[in-house]
Amino acid sequence: MITDVLIIGGGGAAARCAIECRNKNVIIAVKGLFGKSGCTVMAEGGYNAVLNPKDDFKKHYEDTIKGGAHINNPKLVEILVKNAPKELKNLEKFGSIFDRNKDGTIAQRPFGGQSFNRTCYSGDRTGHELMAGLMEYINKLEKVKVLEDVMAIKLIVMDGRCYGALFLNMITGNIFPIYAKSTVLATGGAGQLYPITSNPIQKVGDGFAMAYNEGVELIDMEMVQFHPTGMVGKGILVTEAVRGEGGILYNKNKERFMANYDKDRLELSTRDVVARAIYNEIQEGRGINGGVYLDVSHLDDKIIEERLGTMFKQFMSIGVDIRKEPMIVAPTAHHFMGGIKINEKCETNIKGLFACGEVTGGIHGANRLGGNALADTQVFGAIAGRSAGEFAEESEFDLKDIEDYVNKVIMDINNELENKKNNPSISYNVFELIEELRYIMWNYVSIVRNEEGLKKALLEIKNLRDKAENININGIIEIQKYFELKNMITVAEIIIKCALERRESRGAHYRSDYPETKDEWKGNLVVCNNNIKFIKIH
Structure with missing residues (x-):
């Protein structure tokens, strides 16, 4: 199989990328179902864009840099804020519908860490609406083909150039190549490294690992965002829109504790501050059933039912009427600020390989503002599509030069899998090892970290890597999980090593043994x- 542009991923960034290079032959290869298995469709809160004459790009830029603890790539932030309004209009052209004010202007709500109400929304199902429009548009494009239930397991890289990727057919178990003039990684993050996460099951860090294995540079991988509010024990997201509409956080003593952590912004402080505040309240015994209260019962019922309709139904399903009683929430693993290092054209350091969306790093620095992620998918998805299309236009390659290499790699992988099938002398189970890894990460590499815990985590992950070499595999599902486990181990080790290296606290990275933010870092x-x-920023 050969194409001009191969896009790996099935969320908002991948979809926008495909639309931008639609005049080329495009294959979107998705690990799950296109538009339904990524994080975009699950995003609830909104899309940040400067639309109001009283707002301006400088404010959005400064809010994003400040929220990112001043280690964002300023060029990428400038591109984000200046192009977000244009891409919002494109979304409406594709078919997405956003809530409007009575005067017909697009409605915007407040979100944490922002100096202006610039978060556009569609109730509390913004991501779903965004994907609906993108998918409707893509369905009309003759040159864009979608392959579902195929897992990318290795990039095809020779002599510093990418020629596509190898895939596992998750139905048949076959391993096959897709050759491409340009390849775009839009695989999202890795929330599934943790047992409590808002991410869908596909998000284990495949893109990070595949890129790293081929010599791609990754940036700021220690920066993992924990969304402050998830349903306790489930990780299911409780959107920031709840706080944006006026939700109040209380501890078990009915104290509005955010006044102790950020007296000016309170519940609308940045996510890293709110998450640590909730974590601290729970750790110090002021939590309730493993979380804290989040209350909107003081709001008008109509506001809750219309603007927070998904949350209303979500909690009613467990017998909690948020019009009358508070929710109980706790932090959940949510978003990776770190990722593949890209330039302004979404190029990586490997020729012919591009990246966009959450799999990239540098845009959000040490902490992402709520509402900037959906804008990120559209702005940089469009740029990646344009860059990949241009590269494909200018590039040719001879399959004969790489087929022998690819066939050998496939044979080696099949031999590796064959040696692990039905081997009674091997006792390790892939599902058990994945759970073991998740709890290592939750216990030592989550909201609060320290050197002792990180070193212990690194040792335990190394032991896990040894165990992963001795797994008994039976069936296609276990083959998939084996590839995922190897990727998860790779990404976990990178996160831990970077977290050990950064001896300070900044944004989402909090070291209890180095609690200060230091200019030298x-x-x-x-x-x-x-x-x-x-690389120091001056």
């Missing part, structure tokens, strides 16, 4: 080929 950690390099 104002910069980025770039990891490549098992080397970590610190």
